[in-house]
Every structure is written in C-alpha cells, then in structure tokens.
Amino acid sequence: MATETTPDTPKKPSNPSSSELTTSDKGRLQSDRGNTVIADSVVAKVAGIAAREVPGVYDMGGAPARAIGNVSQRVGITDQRTQGVSVEVGERQAATDLTIVVEYGEAIPRVTDEVRENVTQRIEGLCGLEVIEVNISVTDLHFPGDEEATPDESRVD
Amino acid sequence: MIDDPQPPAAEPDRPRSARERLSELAAQAALATEGVVGLYPSPVDVARPGATGVLCAERADGRYELRVQLAVKPVALRELGDRVRTAVAAAAAGDGLGDRLGPVDVYIRDIVPPGEVPA
Numbered sequence: 700m701a702t703e704t705t706p707d708t709p710k711k712p713s714n715p716s717s718s719e720l721t722t723s724d725k726g727r728l729q730s731d732r733g734n735t736v737i738a739d740s741v742v743a744k745v746a747g748i749a750a751r752e753v754p755g756v757y758d759m760g761g762a763p764a765r766a767i768g769n770v771s772q773r774v775g776i777t778d779q780r781t782q783g784v785s786v787e788v789g790e791r792q793a794a795t796d797l798t799i800v801v802e803y804g805e806a807i808p809r810v811t812d813e814v815r816e817n818v819t820q821r822i823e824g825l826c827g828l829e830v831i832e833v834n835i836s837v838t839d840l841h842f843p844g845d846e847e848a849t850p851d852e853s854r855v856d
Numbered sequence: 857m858i859d860d861p862q863p864p865a866a867e868p869d870r871p872r873s874a875r876e877r878l879s880e881l882a883a884q885a886a887l888a889t890e891g892v893v894g895l896y897p898s899p900v901d902v903a904r905p906g907a908t909g910v911l912c913a914e915r916a917d918g919r920y921e922l923r924v925q926l927a928v929k930p931v932a933l934r935e936l937g938d939r940v941r942t943a944v945a946a947a948a949a950g951d952g953l954g955d956r957l958g959p960v961d962v963y964i965r966d967i968v969p970p971g972e973v974p975a
Contacts, residue, residue: 728934732945733922733959735937741967745930748969782968825967827934 715832728790728827737837738824740781747780748779749821753813756839759783770784793822795834800839809837873954878920879912881951882960884941886910886924891931892940896917898967927966932967937962 728735760783783798795818801810805840815833822830872915884890895909911923922944928936941960 723858728937730938730941731959732941733961735934735962735964737964738966741964744967748930792891823932825933827932 704806710754711723737788737828739786740778742793742822742826742828743781743784743786743789743827744776744843746786746797746818747784749818750784750797750814751780753810753817755810756799756814757801757802758800760800761838762830772799788828789827793826794834795822795830797835797836798836798838800841801837803840803842807837811837872913875912875914875920876953877918877951878922878948878953878957879908879910881947882912882922882924882944883908883910884897885928885947886926886940886962889940889943890940891926891929891936893929893966893968896927896963898965917958919956921958922960923963925962925963925965927968928964930967930969933964933967 714750728737747759750759785796787794797818799810799814801807815836817832819830820829864886886895897909909925911925912920915921924940924944926940940962944960945954945957948954
C-alpha cells in the first residue's frame with residue numbers, strides 16, 4: 700500500500716533575489732574566509748527528525764528498510780533517523796523524498812501536510828537551504844497492537 | 857650480569873610547526889564555540905594516527921588552509937560555520953599566526969539532537 704501525495708512546493712517569495720539576499724545575510728556557504736559544507740547525511744537526519752516530530756507518523760521507511768534497519772541499527776551501521784529519507788542537496792536548495800508509516804485513524808492528508816511543513820521549516824531554519832520539494836510516500840498504516848509481540852503460548856496444556 | 861635498563865630518553869622538545877599549532881588552535885577554538893558538540897574525523901581520517909577532525913595543509917602562498925569537521929547541535933548551521941571561522945581566526949591571531957591562516961572550511965558531518973549520544 701503506497702500513497703503518493705502530491706509534491707507541494709512551499710510558497711516562496713515571488714522575487715527570487717529576496718530569498719537569496721536573506722540567505723546570504725544569514726551566513727553564506729561560501730566566503731573568502733572559507734566554506735561551510737553541510738553533509739547530505741546531516742540534511743537527511745534533520746528531515747527524518749522533523750518528520751517523526753509530527754503526530755500520526757508511526758515510523759519511516761518501507762517494510763524491507765524497516766526490517767533491515769532494525770538489524771543494522773542494532774549493530775550500529777545505520778542511523779534510524781535517516782531511515783526512509785532520501786535527500787538531494789545542492790548549493791542553495793534541497794529536495795527530499797520521505798517514506799512514512801501513518802497511524803491508523805489519522806487523516807493522511809493532514810499528516811503529510813504537517814510533515815511537509817515541518818521538514819521545510821527545519822531544513823530551512825537549520826541548514827539555510829531552500830526546500831523545493833518534499834515528496835512523501837505513505838507505504839503502510841500502523842494499527843494499535845501491531846507492535847506487540849505475539850505471546851509465546853502453548854496451544855496445549 | 858643484567859644490564860640496568862635505562863629509562864627511555866625523553867623526547868627533546870622540538871619546536872612545533874605552524875601547521876601543528878594552527879591545527880591545535882583550530883580544534884580548541886571550534887570546541888569552545890557554542891553549538892559544537894565535538895570534532896568528527898571522517899572515516900578516511902580515522903585511519904590516520906592522531907587524526908582529530910582538523911586537517912591543515914600549507915598552500916602555495918605560505919598560508920595554511922584548514923578543514924574543521926564537526927558534530928553539532930541543532931542550531932542554524934551556516935551561522936555556526938561563521939562563528940567557528942571567526943573563533944579560529946581570533947585564536948590564530950592571538951597566537952601570532954593570523955597572517956599564516958588561510959581559508960577555514962567548516963564541514964558539518966553530524967547533527968546531534970538533545971538526548972542523543974554523539975557517535
């Protein structure tokens with residue numbers, strides 16, 4: 700089950716020079732004193748944390764990614780916070796693709812709207828990058844009790 | 857007869873190069889900057905003994921180019937990069953190495969949310 704929500708470009712000032720001006724005033728990535736380089740994994744982590752902050756988001760990543768992620772996180776190979784997050788980062792802009800699992804009963808459009816808004820705010824606020832796309836795939840629903848382990852009961856006395 | 861073992865001769869104090877001093881100053885200045893959690897050597901760097909997350913290389917003009925790799929708190933990262941650069945420049949100037957300092961590149965390699973233990 701996968702629901703692709705329509706990519707929604709956050710509203711930007713109509714004059715592109717104004718956003719560039721604001722960005723450069725805040726702290727340029729390149730200057731004659733040196734460059735500031737933000738690793739893609741940092742942008743992905745910011746996006747992952749921001750998405751998980753939204754009520755209604757149960758988990759991130761598709762079923763295989765979550766299964767593999769559970770193992771790889773235990774041995775410290777991967778970071779759970781970047782699971783289900785893919786980013787493309789340019790010099791001034793970023794685009795993100797998110798895969799999320801939503802709690803059953805939550806309105807998916809509301810959840811995805813809030814995820815998009817929060818991810819945009821966090822990346823722009825922390826990384827100073829203009830977010831041009833937040834594409835969200837809802838790949839599963841989580842039902843209460845799904846995570847509870849099946850009791851290992853014998854069927855016979 | 858057993859030779860009386862001599863204690864190893866202490867390494868004579870050799871003058872530290874500008875590169876070494878700048879590396880150390882940059883590390884100290886970066887760590888003292890608000891928002892910085894720690895230095896973060898890249899996977900390639902950690903293979904080098906003594907790697908700290910600061911790389912310093914002399915340029916053709918005689919100045920030193922620095923790369924400071926950091927794990928940081930969730931703060932505005934561009935401004936943080938500027939603050940680190942300013943702190944490094946001030947530290948170098950205070951040690952008489954201001955004219956040897958070239959560009960300082962700040963690499964944000966990890967972000968550490970509250971409650972998370974840095975890697």
